[in-house]
Amino acid sequence: MRSPVSAAILVAMAALQPYASMAGEPDDLRVCADPNNLPFSNRAGEGFENRLAEMVAQKLGKFVVYTWWAQRRGFIRHTLKAGDCDLVMGVPAQYDLVETTRPYYRSTYVFVSQTARHLRLNAIDDPQLRGLAIGVHLIGDDGNNTPPAHALGQQGIIDNVRGFMIYGDYREPDPPARLIEAVEHGEIDVAAAWGPLAGYVAKTSTVPLTVTPIAAGERFAPQQFQFEIAMGVPKGDHALRDRLNDFIAQSDSEIAALLADYGVPLAENPRSARGGERR
Amino acid sequence: MIFTNMRGAALAASFIALAGTTWLVGPACAQEPPSELAARMKDPGQWPMAARDYANTRYSELDQINTLNVSRLQIAWTFSIGADRGQEAAPIIVDGTMFVVGPYDGPYPNRVFALDATTGELKWSYAPRPEPAAKGVACCDVVNRGLAFNNGKVFLNTLDNHTVAIEAKTGKELWHTKLGEINRGETITMAPVVVKGKVLVGNSGGELGVRGWLTALDEDTGAIKWRAYSTGPDSDVLIGDDFKPFYDSLKGKDQGVTSWPADRWQVGGGTVWGWISYDSELNLIYYGTANPSPWNANQRSGDNLWTAAIFARDPDTGRAKWAYQINPHDLFDHDEINENVLVDLEISGTTRKVLIHPGRNGYMYVMDRATGEVISADAYDHVNSYKGVDLKTGRIIPNGDKTPILGRTINDICPASPGAKDWQPSAWSPRTKLLYVPHQHLCMDFKSSEVGYIAGTPFIGASVDMYAGPGGYRGEFMAWDPVAKKKVWEIHEKLPVWTGTLVTAGDVTFYGTMDRLFKAVDARNGNVLWQFRAGSGFIGQPVTYRGSDGQQYVAILSGVGGWPGVVANAEVDQRVRNGALGFTGATQDLPFYTAGGSELLVFKLGPAAKDDSNAQPR
Numbered sequence: 092m093r094s095p096v097s098a099a100i101l102v103a104m105a106a107l108q109p110y111a112s113m114a115g116e117p118d119d120l121r122v123c124a125d126p127n128n129l130p131f132s133n134r135a136g137e138g139f140e141n142r143l144a145e146m147v148a149q150k151l152g153k154f155v156v157y158t159w160w161a162q163r164r165g166f167i168r169h170t171l172k173a174g175d176c177d178l179v180m181g182v183p184a185q186y187d188l189v190e191t192t193r194p195y196y197r198s199t200y201v202f203v204s205q206t207a208r209h210l211r212l213n214a215i216d217d218p219q220l221r222g223l224a225i226g227v228h229l230i231g232d233d234g235n236n237t238p239p240a241h242a243l244g245q246q247g248i249i250d251n252v253r254g255f256m257i258y259g260d261y262r263e264p265d266p267p268a269r270l271i272e273a274v275e276h277g278e279i280d281v282a283a284a285w286g287p288l289a290g291y292v293a294k295t296s297t298v299p300l301t302v303t304p305i306a307a308g309e310r311f312a313p314q315q316f317q318f319e320i321a322m323g324v325p326k327g328d329h330a331l332r333d334r335l336n337d338f339i340a341q342s343d344s345e346i347a348a349l350l351a352d353y354g355v356p357l358a359e360n361p362r363s364a365r366g367g368e369r370r
Numbered sequence: 371m372i373f374t375n376m377r378g379a380a381l382a383a384s385f386i387a388l389a390g391t392t393w394l395v396g397p398a399c400a401q402e403p404p405s406e407l408a409a410r411m412k413d414p415g416q417w418p419m420a421a422r423d424y425a426n427t428r429y430s431e432l433d434q435i436n437t438l439n440v441s442r443l444q445i446a447w448t449f450s451i452g453a454d455r456g457q458e459a460a461p462i463i464v465d466g467t468m469f470v471v472g473p474y475d476g477p478y479p480n481r482v483f484a485l486d487a488t489t490g491e492l493k494w495s496y497a498p499r500p501e502p503a504a505k506g507v508a509c510c511d512v513v514n515r516g517l518a519f520n521n522g523k524v525f526l527n528t529l530d531n532h533t534v535a536i537e538a539k540t541g542k543e544l545w546h547t548k549l550g551e552i553n554r555g556e557t558i559t560m561a562p563v564v565v566k567g568k569v570l571v572g573n574s575g576g577e578l579g580v581r582g583w584l585t586a587l588d589e590d591t592g593a594i595k596w597r598a599y600s601t602g603p604d605s606d607v608l609i610g611d612d613f614k615p616f617y618d619s620l621k622g623k624d625q626g627v628t629s630w631p632a633d634r635w636q637v638g639g640g641t642v643w644g645w646i647s648y649d650s651e652l653n654l655i656y657y658g659t660a661n662p663s664p665w666n667a668n669q670r671s672g673d674n675l676w677t678a679a680i681f682a683r684d685p686d687t688g689r690a691k692w693a694y695q696i697n698p699h700d701l702f703d704h705d706e707i708n709e710n711v712l713v714d715l716e717i718s719g720t721t722r723k724v725l726i727h728p729g730r731n732g733y734m735y736v737m738d739r740a741t742g743e744v745i746s747a748d749a750y751d752h753v754n755s756y757k758g759v760d761l762k763t764g765r766i767i768p769n770g771d772k773t774p775i776l777g778r779t780i781n782d783i784c785p786a787s788p789g790a791k792d793w794q795p796s797a798w799s800p801r802t803k804l805l806y807v808p809h810q811h812l813c814m815d816f817k818s819s820e821v822g823y824i825a826g827t828p829f830i831g832a833s834v835d836m837y838a839g840p841g842g843y844r845g846e847f848m849a850w851d852p853v854a855k856k857k858v859w860e861i862h863e864k865l866p867v868w869t870g871t872l873v874t875a876g877d878v879t880f881y882g883t884m885d886r887l888f889k890a891v892d893a894r895n896g897n898v899l900w901q902f903r904a905g906s907g908f909i910g911q912p913v914t915y916r917g918s919d920g921q922q923y924v925a926i927l928s929g930v931g932g933w934p935g936v937v938a939n940a941e942v943d944q945r946v947r948n949g950a951l952g953f954t955g956a957t958q959d960l961p962f963y964t965a966g967g968s969e970l971l972v973f974k975l976g977p978a979a980k981d982d983s984n985a986q987p988r
Binding site: 285 | 551553555632634664669671703774816818819820821825826827829831832
């Protein structure tokens, strides 16, 4: 499916840069994305990863063409590895299943609570947590859950923790957002969630919400609460990776503005896994 | 959801004509719903349910194929199922017609075919029109383990949670009932079982936050008669005053709630995706439940009842009569959905009505099926994650040294997550009094290091690396004496043995390997008598029956897949050793032996050769 947004941009592009695409190269930038997972992506093209894909396509002189697939276990196998696309817009920078670009943002797990509660939480071992109803996302198997789920269990904080399946009910819009909405509706006191989702929902919430990065000490290793996010291409596609790296390096401020637009909390003190490539 | 019947009506007339010549059980039986299926089980010409009989013996009285002539087996006919994913289904054979179902893939997911069991002629096919979300959310692979039959109807479970009744003669859909929600991660992969006019169906998907259940549907209407959950209050688990577990630790009110912290039971797992057996005299059905999930072990302190347990229930009401938890507070993903084979054994001079449960945890349980008492539980594979089963308390003894702890690397945990044996069902011969068990032989290292990413959310997950157990082989086919409590013979295979098996009055037992060999073995001594190299590896269930020509046939689907085979047919990157939930590491050489496939293979004896020197296996 051709995105109407990309077509419009490309028409504008064509006037400025008619020979942007190389001769003989396909005009499509084939992106695999979740059709139902804002703030990242949706079928209507409203996510920041949709917008980023348009920016990349503009840079490369291509149209964005989507293959939609829920971003769950098997996502990479059924999309990038099946040859259905060239690119997924967001994966962890150390993601072994794909060839990753340099990271284009670094975010953090956060606490989200109603501002009116004045909870002032910032650490995963804050003693207040023992007395609050805490929501976390669950991934599935033993050992495969979100860092807050692990860290709370490790401290014996159990009976006041509520689990929300990251998969949710896929008939509803953006299923992972139920966790943050539970804070908005007062069903739980605090959510411990990945920053981009929390920041976005907080931004559009009718009730003022406070989003605070979660600090965690070494005692919770190997769990980490900050992750760098990169784009992913098929293993071995160094040509596309390198072009994307150029795009990321040249589009620093535009990407930052885009992320700010969606309320993505950015983590300070980035520690790049790629040494000198940090921006 | 709309179901479409494909070319059914056009073929109906010819089917009726053919069926008339092979009708082995008179139509009078059809008026007694409880006995119709049971009567077919007594006819060795048929294979009327995946496990062949209610006792789940997979034993056939046919002896035309025997140890002396099995080397003459040759292809009778083949048929393509048309979707190259894991083929785990057992064909069923009723009145000369074979019914077989494909996996949830291709243009017609979970398509059902009716074939003349003797000639292979296609009579009709039926294709459900599935919900498109289903493929994206199913764990592991999109397998289907088979169909069921009773009173002229074929029963199908679709991956997207529909049970469908199809008219056996025409392929026409009679009813369908939606039992779960694919969009919440719920799926169905098990073969339904019909008991006393009820179609029994359980769910899959515990890792995705599904709460397990077994549901009984009226075979005529599809109406839900009862549903028994595996977790939660007694009223949901269908536990009442008549519930009499053997062990004290399992007595007490609402243990499906109290053995969990807070509300954990609400998404506690304990799904029901394996086998159901039935004892008509005791009027009890038996089945096992899956592991607890999706919470981390440290977030679900307690025994987590009734996960990883065996239930005995009244099929009329669903009420539990007894239960036994095999793995309290499971740490290893040790589902206990494996089959329960019902046999009567002479133990210490008395005849005991027992069930034999080859545990995923590596112990062979022999239990009194009237009371739920564990008579014996002995390791049949290399086990170091437990230290045995205490027969006084009935509880397994954990080995603390092998407890997976986040942040620590624990090496050499045996058996690995798939257990010493997974779903692949065993067979029992009343002649040899041995249980024939296909299983795997894998250990694993556990560490927390892998970066995962689901729905835009990154996390550090456990990385499970599986490899061959002691001796360097990954699979085994063996014969077990449940009275002497020992292995009688064993055949090692380089890859996990993921097929079911059967055994016959000809003292021949069959199984398949992932490296494409279908083997016939002397049930008495384990000698391989014949083997056939097929197009793809085997993870299916062999069956045997008599054709309308009086010949004995043996059938199995070829097509590797399932959990361990995902690497071969779905192009998981085999360089990533823990790709398919850790299994890729254990089977990463699989693509050197096989690709995916979808072929139904049917064998019969060829003509006797004067010079029988070919009789020896290669």
